[in-house]
Amino acid sequence: AQRVTQPEKLLSVFKGAPVELKCNYSYSGSPELFWYVQYSRQRLQLLLRHISRESIKGFTADLNKGETSFHLKKPFAQEEDSAMYYCALSKGAQKLVFGQGTRLTINP
């Protein structure tokens, strides 16, 4: 079965420190992976997707098929990065399968 696992429910780091949000997946085909973010009192929005190979707001994510991981990284955390982050896998080119989410808090 397709599954996305985010092992950390909560993650707290200091401003300026590196941050890594972990995501592991299980999928029998070729996955398309995404990171979605939900800031306080805002709607869920796409942060970045594997296929675009882009860096958004300083965040990057590399797909590691050997380790079936898609960890989200940022070298220097900022206070405005505090949010709920969801890793998601696209199944059948239609629905998204989400992980449980990680609440990231950046301490000043």
Add this chain to the structure above:
Amino acid sequence: GAGVSQSPSNKVTEKGKDVELRCDPISGHTALYWYRQSLGQGLEFLIYFQGNSAPDKSGLPSDRFSAERTGGSVSTLTIQRTQQEDSAVYLCASSQTGGFYNEQFFGPGTRLTVL
């Protein structure tokens, strides 16, 4: 242009009552999705529409849940005989064509509380 809108933003109902949740997708988006966000369950897929048809309704938790889409636009999610475990935030999303290259844009959600 306007994003995905949902109504009502909050709904409190009594156990056993029926509720209807509405989603207005972004104009021109042919694909529409319903998800449920609940404590302990995270974000779960419910149903996917392409135009007015629903090729994937595999996430609907029981036959108390149904959804329709008319005119390739507005969608309504209906929950009959609500139960307390139906309490959650119901999210709607739309995308241009439904392929995984197309970003899904989410609405603000409807928070449903079943007493």
